[in-house]
Structures are given as C-alpha cells and as structure tokens.
Amino acid sequence: xxxxxxxxxxxxxxxxxxxxxxxxxxxxxxxxxxxxxxxxxxxxxxxxxxxxxxxxxxxxxxxxxxxxxxxxxxxxxxxxxxxxxxxxxxxxxxxxxxxxxxxxxxxxxxxxxxxxxxxxxxxxxxxxxxxxxxxxxxxxxxxxxxxxxxxxxxxxxxxxxxxxxxxxxxxxxxxxxxxxxxxxxxxxxxxxxxxxxxxxxxxxxxxxxxxxxxxxxxxxxxxxxxxxxxxxxxxxxxxxxxxxxxxxxxxxxxxxxxxxxxxxxxxxxxxxxxxxxxxxxxxxxxxxxxxxxxxxxxxxxxxxxxxxxxxxxxxxxxxxxxxxxxxxxxxxxxxxxxxxxxxxxxxxxxxxxxxxxxxxxxxxxxxxxxxxxxxxxxxxxxxxxxxxxxxxxxxxxxxxxxxxxx
Amino acid sequence: xxxxxxxxxxxxxxxxxxxxxxxxxxxxxxxxxxxxxxxxxxxxxxxxxxxxxxxxxxxxxxxxxxxxxxxxxxxxxxxxxxxxxxxxxxxxxxxxxxxxxxxxxxxxxxxxxxxxxxxxxxxxxxxxxxxxxxxxxxxxxxxxxxxxxxxxxxxxxxxxxxxxxxxxxxxxxxxxxxxxxxxxxxxxxxxxxxxxxxxxxxxxxxxxxxxxxxxxxxxxxxxxxxxxxxxxxxxxxxxxxxxxxxxxxxxxxxxxxxxxxxxxxxxxxxxxxxxxxxxxxxxxxxxxxxxxxxxxxxxxxxxxxxxxxxxxxxxxxxxxxxxxxxxxxxxxxxxxxxxxxxxxxxxxxxxxxxxxxxxxxxxxxxxxxxxxxxxxxxxxxxxxxxxxxxxxxxxxxxxxxxxxxx
Numbered sequence: 001x002x003x004x005x006x007x008x009x010x011x012x013x014x015x016x017x018x019x020x021x022x023x024x025x026x027x028x029x030x031x032x033x034x035x036x037x038x039x040x041x042x043x044x045x046x047x048x049x050x051x052x053x054x055x056x057x058x059x060x061x062x063x064x065x066x067x068x069x070x071x072x073x074x075x076x077x078x079x080x081x082x083x084x085x086x087x088x089x090x091x092x093x094x095x096x097x098x099x100x101x102x103x104x105x106x107x108x109x110x111x112x113x114x115x116x117x118x119x120x121x122x123x124x125x126x127x128x129x130x131x132x133x134x135x136x137x138x139x140x141x142x143x144x145x146x147x148x149x150x151x152x153x154x155x156x157x158x159x160x161x162x163x164x165x166x167x168x169x170x171x172x173x174x175x176x177x178x179x180x181x182x183x184x185x186x187x188x189x190x191x192x193x194x195x196x197x198x199x200x201x202x203x204x205x206x207x208x209x210x211x212x213x214x215x216x217x218x219x220x221x222x223x224x225x226x227x228x229x230x231x232x233x234x235x236x237x238x239x240x241x242x243x244x245x246x247x248x249x250x251x252x253x254x255x256x257x258x259x260x261x262x263x264x265x266x267x268x269x270x271x272x273x274x275x276x277x278x279x280x281x282x283x284x285x286x287x288x289x290x291x292x293x294x295x296x297x298x299x300x301x302x303x304x305x306x307x308x309x310x311x312x313x314x315x316x317x318x319x320x321x322x323x324x325x326x327x328x329x330x331x332x333x334x335x336x337x338x339x340x341x342x343x344x345x346x347x348x349x350x351x352x353x354x355x356x357x358x359x360x361x362x363x364x365x366x367x368x369x370x371x372x373x374x375x376x377x378x379x380x381x382x383x384x385x386x387x388x389x390x391x392x393x394x395x396x397x398x399x400x401x402x403x404x405x406x
Numbered sequence: 407x408x409x410x411x412x413x414x415x416x417x418x419x420x421x422x423x424x425x426x427x428x429x430x431x432x433x434x435x436x437x438x439x440x441x442x443x444x445x446x447x448x449x450x451x452x453x454x455x456x457x458x459x460x461x462x463x464x465x466x467x468x469x470x471x472x473x474x475x476x477x478x479x480x481x482x483x484x485x486x487x488x489x490x491x492x493x494x495x496x497x498x499x500x501x502x503x504x505x506x507x508x509x510x511x512x513x514x515x516x517x518x519x520x521x522x523x524x525x526x527x528x529x530x531x532x533x534x535x536x537x538x539x540x541x542x543x544x545x546x547x548x549x550x551x552x553x554x555x556x557x558x559x560x561x562x563x564x565x566x567x568x569x570x571x572x573x574x575x576x577x578x579x580x581x582x583x584x585x586x587x588x589x590x591x592x593x594x595x596x597x598x599x600x601x602x603x604x605x606x607x608x609x610x611x612x613x614x615x616x617x618x619x620x621x622x623x624x625x626x627x628x629x630x631x632x633x634x635x636x637x638x639x640x641x642x643x644x645x646x647x648x649x650x651x652x653x654x655x656x657x658x659x660x661x662x663x664x665x666x667x668x669x670x671x672x673x674x675x676x677x678x679x680x681x682x683x684x685x686x687x688x689x690x691x692x693x694x695x696x697x698x699x700x701x702x703x704x705x706x707x708x709x710x711x712x713x714x715x716x717x718x719x720x721x722x723x724x725x726x727x728x729x730x731x732x733x734x735x736x737x738x739x740x741x742x743x744x745x746x747x748x749x750x751x752x753x754x755x756x757x758x759x760x761x762x763x764x765x766x767x768x769x770x771x772x773x774x775x776x777x778x779x780x781x782x783x784x785x786x787x788x789x790x791x792x793x794x795x796x797x798x799x800x801x802x803x804x805x806x807x808x809x810x811x812x
Binding site: 052053054055081083084085086087088089118119120121182183185224225226227228229305306307308311312314315317320321322324325326327328329330331332335337338340350352353354355393394395397398399401402403 | 458459460461487489490491492493494495524525526527588589591630631632633634635711712713714717718720721723726727728730731732733734735736737738741743744746756758759760761799800801803804805807808809
C-alpha cells in the first residue's frame, strides 16, 4: 500500500562515493540489511540528528564523529535500531565501526554508525561484522539502488533520486536515499536519509545547508507524530566535481546547490509519506495568514496528526468540523475563528469561521475522493505560511503496528 | 465495546435540582436528545470550559452567564455541537435559552446552553424549541438516568454516579453525569459533565473547587488527543442541605466536599475512557520522578497518545521500545535515559534506560494481555508525579470515525 510512490529513476554515481550492501540476516535472511558508504579523502560531511531524549547510542557517536570532521565512511544497518541498549549498545556500535575502519584501512573515528529497526535489542554483532567485511570487498560507485533497499524497514519500496545541477559552469551530481515508514515525525531529521554530491563545499557551509535542507523537507513530514530514536540525515560533498569551493552562504553557487538539494530532499521526504504505514492518501496541509511560521507549523501539524482528521481522510469524508476542531486545539493565543477560512484544494468550505454559503457537501466529497489533496487553512492574522505533508489513518496502519513488532 | 464500564448504580436526587429530558429528533428520532436542569434560587454554579480556539458559540454564552452568577437552568442538547456556526450559531443559542427562560419563568440570562454532536451544522431550532417546552412541563428530581442518556453521542452507555458525604454533621448528596466518547482530550474540562450537590458553598469557593476537581479528573484523560470545541464541566451547589456555608478553601468542610467531588469526577472521567471509541483496554500511565508535575504530564500524555504505543496496547504486544520512543519525544530538556525505568504494573521492564536483565518477554506479554494495566515510568530527575488514563487504538476506533460523521 502506497500513494503514487514514484519508481526510482536512474541513479547517477556520485564521483568520490563508493558503496555496497549485503545481508547479515539481522531480522530476515533473504534481504540486504548492512550497507557501507565510503567517501574520497577531503569529502565534507554534515548531519542533523534526532532530538529524542531516548536517542540511540549510534546517533550520538555519528553526530560526534561527523562534527569532528574526520568521517570517511558511513556504516548502516536495518532490522535493529540499537536503541535503549545503554552502554553495551554504544560499545557494540564502536566495535562495529572499528571493524569497518580496519577493513577500509581507516582510523576508527572515520566511521559513523547508523541503525534502524526494532528498539531495545542488542545488535547481532558477529553477523554484522561478517557483513561489513563482505561490503568492504564489494564497494563500487553504482550500488545506490541496492543500498536504498538495504536500509528499508517496513518500507514497501526503496526511495532514491538523482539530479544534476550546474554550478559556476560545472556539472554537480546529487544522489540521495531515504527510508520511512512508521514512527515518522522527524525532529531535526528523518529516520535515515543520505544525500551525496560531488560539489566542493566547506564543512561550515555544509552544516548550514544540511539544516536548511532538513527544515524544508524531512522536518515537514509526519505520518503518526511519533519521533524515532534514530533519525539521522547526512549530507556529503566529495569536492570531486571541480567547482570553485563554495565557502559563502550568500553566494549564488550556495543558493543553487541548496535549492537543488532541497528539491531532491523534498521528493524523498514526500516518498516517505507516500509509503507511510497504511497510507491511502497523500495530503498537504498548507497554512497561511499566520503571525509566524512557527504558529503555522503548529496548526499544520495539529491538523496533520489529529486521529479524527486522519480517519475522515481515510473515509474520504469531508467532515470539515474536524479541521476546525484541530485548528482550535493547536494552542494559538487569541485565535479569532471568525477570520479563519478552510479550503479543500481550491474549494472554499469554511469562510469567516463557518460553512461557506455556497458550499455543497457533494463538492467536498468529490475533492476528498482523490488520493492526493491539499487542506488549505488561512488564519487571517499575519503573513507567514508553512506546509507539511502527511498520510491518513487506516485499518492497515493499525494492522501493521498491531501485528508486527517494529 | 467498552472496558469494564461500571453500570450506573442508584442515582440520588439532589435536593434543589429538578430535571427532565425528551426527544427532538436532532440526529435520531428514537432517543432523548434535549435536557433541562433547573436549580432552586440561591444555587451557586461554577464551570470550566474548553480552551479551544474554535470554541462553539454556546460555550462562550454558558461561561459568561455562569460567571455573572445569575444562572438557574442548564439547557443541553446532543446530536449537534452548534460549533463553527458563527454569529448565527450564537443567535440560535440565545434564542433557545430565551425559549427555556420563558417556559420556566426566568430571565433569559438565567439559562446556560450546552451542545454536543456534529460540528458545523446549524441547530434545528424549531425542533429543540418544542422539546424545551415538553421538558419544562416534566421536571422532577428523579430523572438523572434519563438525562445522562440524553446527553450521549457515540457513548455506548450513560455515565452517572451518586455519593453521599457528611460535612459538619450534615449529609450532602452528590450526583454527577458525563458523556464521552471520541474527540476526548479535555483542555480544562471534558465534553459535558455536570456535578450537582446540595451543599451550601460560596460562588468563589465553588469556582476554585471546579478547577481543582477538573484538574484531578477530566483533565487527566485522553482517548485520541483531540480536544472538543464544546468541552464544559459545571459544578452546582444548591445549598439546600443546611450545612454551614462553605466560604473558606482552607476549611475541613471545603476539603471533605472537594475530595468527594474529585472521587465522583474521577470515576466519571474513567468511565469516559472505559467507553472510549473502540477501546479494548483501560490504561493508566503513571509518571514519577519528574522535576515538575508539568513534565510528568508531558511524558504521560505523549505516551498515552502515541499511535505506536496505542496499537501495541491493542495488540497486547509488550513492545516496550515504543514506550522509550514516546518518552524520548516528549520534549524534556536534558533527559538522562540511563536514569529511566519503565514498569508494566509491577514488572520492571526497563532499568537504567535499557532492558532489565531479568525481564522475560513472556512476563511482559502476560501483563499486556490484561484489559486493565498501568504503564509506570520513573524519570529519575525529581519528586513530582502525575497520571493520566487512556485507551488503546483499535480497528474499531478507525471504523467508528471513518464510517460515521461525528
């Protein structure tokens, strides 16, 4: 089940990046679940990481090592999040990074670890160690599709995308991968996404860029409002393309590169929603007329995460009273409901806080019957706006999360 | 579907209160959906009302009139919330209050209106006006059960309770009614609850008491995290019992009365959860060791409203990683996960932020199989504690809210 999930198009190798995946039978024996990404010397890396108070040990390690500026390889496993595993979980992650470092001829601190899957179980260290050696012997520039598959958990399909953009007359290649598919309300990042490009960018510029890209993409999605313990989003720039080093966030080159990365990241983030657990609809909640972007997001997330809104979406029922209910509970101070309008796509349902005089239920039902739609909310109290992407709440969401241990 | 919902016991008349209900065919022709409660002169009233920014017009009117100290009657309808209805909705409520006032020989401002049901539709004023006249002609002290039934929406059973308490040697009777059953995360009150007693209490004492009682009961429940546009909780004290007027919040009489009211309100609030939409479990989330009650509530509500926790409860799956995930995303600053413990009833699952060495999955599964259980979380950062009551997320919740317009 997924909503118009685009198939992976052609994935371009990113000069300066080699990668590989293989199976360690962490949760299932018939799929790849360990991946290695290795970068050429001089690659700049930046990341954003979950703000969860129950962060998994590998997240701390990856954040520290990337911040230290020495990372040359990413070690990723699915099937086990290595979360809520205490000091032993940290030692497991350190041990496996050392194993990868040894196989690649790097310092231990040059490997950053990432895990996704069930929370609370120790990693099967021996199995993963074997898989690391296999991966290290199979690195090549063309394994993006296989790696996108290896990092999946309950995703029904891999999410990956490439784009080419020109900076200062030089072609830069961007390829990104991401995985979803429940426990999705990234808080500063999403559950594992990696964007690599071959542009030359300073580490400080890249750190600003990764935050801006996350805020425009992975930090704008919610499936169930539940934030993972392992969210990590990493941006790598190998510098192989030969462009003039991007070292100024105000430069045209910075802007062009960031716009291009935002585009790729938004499509990946939207793919995560399209493939959200049990999703039958892809819904944009767009809020405008707010006093600040923060309050627009507050309203958008409250509407997007309301179980009553989500079940109405699943039922294709234009039960617009529930939109008003959710707007009302979003915590905005001094909201004047008589200035609020609500639209389904272009159809005005609520005007001045009550049903538009021309609104016909059949028109609302017709928009709600679509598998993609926009709930547009105009607050009438300012100029700010924001939008988030979400899915509905179906029987299938309950089934997936009641029947399977994720 | 409901979880050990206690049957209504004997309901005692409250001296000074007469009431009646009848059918106006607002949503269905075969049930009562309009009720009147009329108080003897001198009755003190106090209320708490939803903080929703999309408050229904009758809520504003009821709050103003109760605050003005002149209310002698409550007019309640189910089947239509008169919410998101703008100035016309306010006029409808005023008109119906005037109708009731005329039938009862009162000033217009002596009637406070309450509505619950579908949002966004105008009230069927003519039908309700007729029902008001019928109710006014049938007032008696014994109609509590009928009125508890008349205020229901998707509730499967009425919620009502009586208790007798002695204050200064005088017997005081308390009878309360409430209705749920979706869109339940009261913010300052729940979707319609009324507690009446015959104690003599000053209006200012009663106003403090209603807040304290709400905070200990209806403000501690959540079914789906969605807050209604119409939540109202009213406390009436008719003064007929003959006790010495309670006019000091520090007096023993005040304390005794409040404790008794809290007990009744908690049982009613818990009944709302037991009859929550699609509920198959009644779950207490008890958080201790917090730096403040506020942060304990923050954690308790995040766990109680997490869709992944709720689906695990539905599945009776001791998937404790999801509890950690939810604790982690509750937004506590500087949470030290290595100090966190989690218990299912008395079974310690998580100690020092990871699985307890003696924990066996079968033991967790055995507790989760019960239809009532407590998730106990110890944060290890202070002395504060708080608990909330909630239900699980079942197929039935999705069915009710996808198939029916509420």
